[in-house]
Amino acid sequence: MKKILFVQLIFTVSLFSQWSEQNSGISYTIFSLSAANDNVVWASTSFSNVLRTTNGGTTWENVGANVPEPNGFQPCIFGIDANTAIFSCYDGSPVLFSYVYKTTNGGGNWSLVFSQGDDAYISAIWIKPNNEGFMVGWPVGGRWSLWRTTNAGNNWDSTGLYIPETDQSVWSFENGLFYSGSKVWFGARNRGIYYSSNNGASWVLQDITWTGYAYPSAIWFDDPTHGYSSADRNIIRTESSGANWAILPNTTGPEIIKGITGTGNYWWYVRFLSNKIYYTSNDGDTWIAQYTAPTNSGYNHITRSRNGGTKLWAARIDGGISVHNGPVGINQISSEIPSGFSLSQNYPNPFNPTTKIGFDVMSNVNSAIGGEMSYIKMTVFDALGREVGVLVDKQLSPGSYEVDFDGNNFPSGVYFYKFCASSPHSGTYTDTKKMVLIK
Numbered sequence: 001m002k003k004i005l006f007v008q009l010i011f012t013v014s015l016f017s018q019w020s021e022q023n024s025g026i027s028y029t030i031f032s033l034s035a036a037n038d039n040v041v042w043a044s045t046s047f048s049n050v051l052r053t054t055n056g057g058t059t060w061e062n063v064g065a066n067v068p069e070p071n072g073f074q075p076c077i078f079g080i081d082a083n084t085a086i087f088s089c090y091d092g093s094p095v096l097f098s099y100v101y102k103t104t105n106g107g108g109n110w111s112l113v114f115s116q117g118d119d120a121y122i123s124a125i126w127i128k129p130n131n132e133g134f135m136v137g138w139p140v141g142g143r144w145s146l147w148r149t150t151n152a153g154n155n156w157d158s159t160g161l162y163i164p165e166t167d168q169s170v171w172s173f174e175n176g177l178f179y180s181g182s183k184v185w186f187g188a189r190n191r192g193i194y195y196s197s198n199n200g201a202s203w204v205l206q207d208i209t210w211t212g213y214a215y216p217s218a219i220w221f222d223d224p225t226h227g228y229s230s231a232d233r234n235i236i237r238t239e240s241s242g243a244n245w246a247i248l249p250n251t252t253g254p255e256i257i258k259g260i261t262g263t264g265n266y267w268w269y270v271r272f273l274s275n276k277i278y279y280t281s282n283d284g285d286t287w288i289a290q291y292t293a294p295t296n297s298g299y300n301h302i303t304r305s306r307n308g309g310t311k312l313w314a315a316r317i318d319g320g321i322s323v324h325n326g327p328v329g330i331n332q333i334s335s336e337i338p339s340g341f342s343l344s345q346n347y348p349n350p351f352n353p354t355t356k357i358g359f360d361v362m363s364n365v366n367s368a369i370g371g372e373m374s375y376i377k378m379t380v381f382d383a384l385g386r387e388v389g390v391l392v393d394k395q396l397s398p399g400s401y402e403v404d405f406d407g408n409n410f411p412s413g414v415y416f417y418k419f420c421a422s423s424p425h426s427g428t429y430t431d432t433k434k435m436v437l438i439k
Contacts (some may be wrong), residue, residue, distance in 0.1 A: 003240065006262070008065065009375070011020075011170050013037065015283055016438045017326045018324060018325055018391040019291040019322050019323070019324050019325075019392070020061065020278065020322070020325065021282060021293075021294060021320065021321070021322055021323075022057040022058075022275055022321045022322070023321075024043070024051055024060045024315075024319045024320065024321045025061075025062060025319075026045060026049055026051070026062065026163050026319040026414045027043045027050075027059055027319045027429050028047075028319050029045060029046060029048045029300060029316075029317040029318075029401075030043050030044070030047055030051070030081055030264070030300055030301065030315035030316065030317075030319060030320075030321065031044050031045060031046075031073075031075050031300060031315075031400070032044045032074070032075065032077045032087070032174060032175050032301055032315075033077075033301050033303045033313050033314075033321075033359050034077050034078045034079040034085070034303065035082060035300070035303050035304060035306060035309070035311070036079045036081050036082070036305070036306065036307070036391065037054070037057050037305050037307045037309055037314060037390075038045065038056055038112070038305070038307075038310060038311045038390050038393070039054055039055055039082075040052075040079060040081060040082045040343055040394075041053050041056075041057060041079065041304060041313055042077050042078075042079030042085045042087075043077065043321070044062075044074035044075070044076065044077035044087045044089075045072060045074060045115070045319070046073060046074065047064075047065040047072065047116055048065060048068070048071045048438070049062055049064050049074075049116040050062065050063050050064030050065045050067065050074070050077070050085070050087065050107060050133075051063070052079070052082075052085070052106065052107060053343050054394075056311060056323070057275040057313065057321065057323050060403075061107075062319070063103075063106060063107025063108075064107065064110075065107075065173045066107065066108065066109055066110055067110045067233070068101070069095070070089070070091035070092070070099065070113065070229070071096065071099075071101075072089055072090055072091035073090055073091075074087055074088065074089040074238050075088060075089075075090075075121070075122070075123055075124075075174040075175075075177050075395075076088050076123060076124050076125055076157055076174055077125070077358045078125045078127050078133075078153075079127060079221035080127055080152060080382050082106060082345070082391055083103070083104055083105055083106045083279075084102070084103065084104050084152065085102070085103055085107075085196045086100060086101070086102040086103075086113070086125055086127065086153040087100070087101060087125070087151075088100045088122035088123070088125060088137075089101070089136075089263055090120070090121055090122075090298065092117075094119075095158060096119040096120060096121060097115065097116070097117045097118045097120065098114075098115065098117075098120035098121055098122045098137060099112060099114070099115050099319065099397075100113050100114035100115070100122060100135070100153070100156075102154070103184035105432075110156070111156055113155070113156070114147070114153075114156050114256055115152055116137070116140065116145065116408055118140050119138070119139060119140065120137055120140050120145060121137050121138040121140065121171070122135055122136070122137040122145070123136060123137055123138065123171070123172040123173055123174050123176065123177075124136050124172065124174065124175050124176050124177030124356065125153070125174070125177070125184065126127060126147070126178065126179035127152055127153060128179060128180075129410065129411065129413065131149075131150060131151055131152040131200070132148070132149065132370055133147055133148065133149040133152065133179070134146075134147070134149075134177065134179045134200065135147040135148075135149070135153075135156060135174075135177075135200075136172050136177050136186045137172065138171045138172060139165035139166070139168070139170060139171070140388075142163055142164060142165065142166050143163060143164055144161075144162075144163060144164075144172075144188075145158075146162075146163065146200060147159055147161065148161060148200060150279055150392075156192065156364075157159050159217065159316070160200070160201055161200045163194060165188075167288055167290055169189070169190060170189055170190050170191055171188070171189050172186055172187060172188060172215040172264050173189070173216070173218070173220055174191075174301075175218070175219055175259065175301055175303075176216065176218060176219055177219070177317075178220060178221050178227070179226065179386060180217050180221060180340035180408050181219075181224060181439070182197060183195070183196065183197055183224060184196045184197055184199065184200055185219050185221070185227070185229075185242060185432070186219070187215075187216030187217060187229065188205075188214070188216070188217075188362050189214065189216075189217075190213065190216060191205060191214055191217075192205050192206050192207045192208045192209065192213055192214050192215075192216065193205075193206040193208060193216045193219070193242055193245075194206070195241065195242050197219060197241075201396045206243070206245065208229075208236060208245055209230050211231030211232050211234055211245075211247055212231060212232025212233075213232040214231065214232070215230060215231065215232055215233065215256060216230055216231065216259060216267065216294065217230050217257050217258065218230050218257045218260040219260070220257050220261045220262065221408070222262065222263040222264065222354070222406055222408065223353050223406070223408055224241060224408070225238070225239055225240055225241050226238070226239055227241070227242065227267060228260050228262065228267055228269075228284070228392050229242075229260070230257035230269075230273055231245075231247060232250055232258065233253050233254070233255065233256060233257065234248070234251050234252050235246045235247070235248045235257065235269060235284065236248065236252035237261055237268045237284050239281070248284040248285075248287075249286075249307070250286070251269075251278075251283070251284075251287060253271050253274070253300070254271075255271040255272045255273050255274055256271065256272050256439070257269055257270070257271055257272075258270050258271060258272045258298075258299060258300050258302075259299070259300075259301040259302035259303065259314070259387050260302065261305070261312065262280075262304070263354075263404055263406055264281045264283070264354075264404045264406040265280070265281055265282055265331075266279075266366050267279070267280050267283070267284060268302055268314075268324075268370055269289070269302065270298075270299035270300075270301070270302045270314055271298065271299065272298055272299075272300065274298050274300035275292055275293040275295065275296055275316070276289040276290075276291065276292050276299075277290055277291040277292075277293075277299065277302065277322065278290065279291075281372065281410060288398075289309075289398055291322065291324075292361035293316060293320060293322060294320075295316070295318055296319060297316045297320060298316060298317055298319050299314050299316050299317075299322075300315055300316060300317050302314040302315075305389075306382065307388055307389040307401065307410075307426065309390050309391070310325075310387070310390060310391065310392065310393060310394070311323060311324060311325060318350070321402050326329050327370070330401055330402070330403045330404075331401060331402045331403075332400070332401055333358070333397045333400050333401060333402050334399060334400035336399075336400065337362075337367055337398045337399065338362050338363070338400060339362060339363075340360065340362045340375075340399065340429075341360060341361065341362050341419075341429035342358075342359065342360040342420045342429075342431070343357075343358075343360075343417075343419040343433060344357065344358035344359060344434070345433055345435075346405070346417070346435045349435050349436060350435075350436040350438045351407065351412075351436070351437060351438070352407070352438055352439050353404050353406060353407040353408040353410075353434065353436060353437070353439065354368075354404055354405065354406050354408070355404070355406065355407070356402050356403070356404055356405075357378070357391070357402065357403050357404075357405060357417060357435075358400065358401065358402050359376070359378070359400075359401055359402075359403070359419055359421075360399075360400050360401075361374050361376060361396050361397070361398050361399055361400075361401065361421065362374070362398060362421075362423075362426050362429075363398035363426070373385070373395040373396060373397055373423065374395065374396060374397050374398070374421050374422065374423035374426060375394075375421070375422050375423065376392050376393075376394060376395070376396050376419075376420070376421050377392060377393050377417065377419075377420045377421075378390070378391040378392040378393075378417060378419050379391070379417070379418050379420075380414055380415055380416070380417050380418075381415065381416045381417075381418065382410075382413065383413055383414045383415070383416075383418075384415075387414070388410065389405070391403045391405060392436060403405050404433075405417070407437040410437060411437075411439070412437050412439045413436075413437060414434060414435075414436055415434070415435050415436070415437060416433065416434050416435070417432065417435060418431075419431045419432070419433075
């Protein structure tokens with residue numbers, strides 16, 4: 001395709017400063033966020049407050065009114081879709097009891113699917129698209145509380161899931177679990193990161209005590225080998241599924257890391273009692289405080305859409321929710337200005353689990369407004385035509401771009417990505433291409 005270079009026009013697109021505030025409707029601490037996609041997000045707070053949005057956070061609804069008693073402190077939630085979510089809570093004194101509730105009708109009703117006594121505390125839950133899931137809690141009776149499900153949390157079984165632990169000062173962290181394929185990671189205070197490559201049948205302790213006091217309070221992977229966690233108030237990164245971890249520069253702070261998420265070169269994290277969101281665009285080599293909340297209340301969790309979407313959410317201890325509406329994982333790769341819209345074939349193809357998709361955003365060079373923005377939307381569909389992700393939904397300046405698609409949470413198969421572009425003076429353009437995910 002012919003391209004035209006405007007030497008005087010080199011566009012620097014600010015894609016990563018688009019944070020704004022949403023109204024959660026509560027002033028309680030939000031402990032956990034779970035984004036099924038860019039529209040559906042669930043949040044758990046204290047007592048019978050469970051929040052849900054189905055429109056990207058434009059409005060949040062409290063759907064926890066029908067949670068049965070007891071329904072005390074709610075450390076974690078996992079939203080499967082707009083109707084289905086599962087969360088843990090605990091209650092009782094002096095002996096702590098843990099409870100797990102599930103809804104399949106958007107919070108209209110909640111069913112008790114798990115309970116455990118003996119000072120139990122379920123800290124993290126993860127459900128995969130194939131309905132297999134994992135749950136981790138504090139050690140009980142001399143062993144870690146580890147549970148699996150094959151039916152999206154309706155039933156839980158700990159058979160064969162054994163890690164001994166008798167030290168009561170060792171525990172797992174809220175939301176400190178990641179489950180992808182057959183691989184499971186969870187953080188253990190004063191121990192390190194426990195890792196299983198076979199759905200929990202056997203475990204390896206990934207030692208991070210060399211970083212200081214082992215405090216892996218947050219964890220996220222964007223592919224089976226590349227992930228982030230926390231150490232002694234530091235950010236650490238692995239390129240080997242955690243066989244080796246490295247401390248990243250300039251990430252030491254006074255408070256623990258309460259959440260981390262990202263993909264490719266773009267990552268974000270938050271600290272307890274800090275009202276700032278930290279960001280890197282070069283895979284952790286340098287970090288900046290990208291956003292400061294309008295209140296002094298600190299952040300308690302951050303997450304992104306699990307289906308490769310474009311949004312992020314961060315929640316605070318005062319009930320505040322911040323949303324990032326900019327594209328996640330989009331690079332402007334050239335300052336040359338294309339003379340037309342175009343969509344490239346993804347590469348690699350077939351892929352496992354990530355791939356890159358290139359596209360051009362044209363400029364109307366015949367008008368005085370040659371640098372006008374164009375509205376770009378790129379959507380991913382499965383072989384049955386069901387929408388499974390939105391990679392771009394934004395106005396962009398003219399240029400050449402790449403976007404990452406993460407198939408980590410999708411089954412093998414054929415997928416299609418549809419590119420739609422429009423601008424007032426350059427018209428519209430639509431193209432669709434096929435890609436193959438092989439695991």
